[in-house]
Amino acid sequence: MADLQPDGNAGEQKYAAVAASAAETLVGLDFDGTLSPIVEDPASARIHQDAASVLVALASRVKALAIVTGRPAGQVVELGGLAAIADSLAEIGKELYVFGQYGNERWSGSDRVVVGPPPPEGLGAFEAALPGVLAEHGAQDAYIEEKGLAVGVHTRRFPDPDDVAARLLAPLTSLAAEHGLMIEPGKQVIEVRAPGMHKGHAISALVEQVSPGAILFGGDDLGDIEAFEAVKAWGKTTGSPTLLVYSHAGPDRGPLADLADVEVAGPEGVLGLLRDLTRDAAGV
Known part of the structure; x- marks a missing residue:
């Protein structure tokens, strides 16, 4: 199991609550630094080699799976091989949602079309x-x-x-x-x-569309703060289980450390936690 922050017992309890509610859980994940290692050239980023198999196995146990990223939706679909993952999810009756550009763009495994606004003035x-x-x-x-x-x-x-x-x-x-x-x-x-859109709004849109009974969200950087805060607020309002996962790779602990329930070592750690969740959900 991953390192737990800031209180190991509290993090473990939150993880257990989400695992027990896996069938109703929305899993939302950032891309860079969470599913894909950070690289010098953003255009050369690729999803972790084990991510596809882990995500497909996880999708069979949870209610919905979403990628929420600052990258353009079409770009992350290509870099992540997400169309193929969406195909595998469709075979088990599950949907893959992609929110790009902090929620300004949307793509899904069923529509396969990026929907978004024109570039901002200025x-x-x-x-x-x-x-x-x-x-x-x-x-x-x-x-x-x-x-x-x-x-x-x-x-x-x-x-x-x-x-x-x-x-x-x-x-x-x-x-x-x-x-x-x-x-x-x-x-x-x-x-x-452009101002006015952030990952917290993407979480709100997913909640409205999916109606989850629990939420797990994983991210690694400043752009994920609003998503963490939105999940935390939703859990407090509904009384439903939540788990915030900080993907941490590097010498400095970033701004998500104090918000997170669980801290893991980069994409390897994220995938390890998702494997645990898939296994533990099967035992519920």
Whole structure:
């Protein structure tokens, strides 16, 4: 079983409650850092090699399975091989939901079409001004990831990626505000997108669509905070079981540590916990 945070007994009890309610449980998972190891080039990210078999086995025991990510929905479907996973789930009468761009885009195994809004006003002007701001702060070699509805500025390629990200935070925040946009800082990345949508809203949409009796959510970074908070609030309001899983890989404990019930070691740890849940749910 995973390391339990902050109170081992409390985390173990929450895990047991979700396992006992597995048939009514919604499992929501982030992608990068949770199902896919963090890599220097975001375009080369791939889902963990064991994820497909683990997720399909888990889906047979739970009510619904969803991927909730900051990536574009179509991109994560491709990188994660999610269409094939959705096919396997369909064979057992289960659905796979994908919420991309923090919930702005949606895809499901039954529809196979990405639905989402047009790019936010101001994004084009922001992108045009971005290279000049990066050069002004000595970060012209930052990797710019265009997501359609957002832009990610990655600093992983620098020798001092955390320092560069910290140096860029204020100027990018200012530039984003000039164009009616907001920033979402993460691990060696600063994402710029339209305000008003976050993973907490995605959780609310899933609750409305799925009507779960319990929720497990796993994530690894700042962008998952609102999802953690939404799950916690839902559990408090309904009295239903919840389990918040922090996928932690690296020397620094991140902002999710104090919100989480269970802490695991990166995607390997996440998949280990999901294997445990599949096994323990079968014994209920």
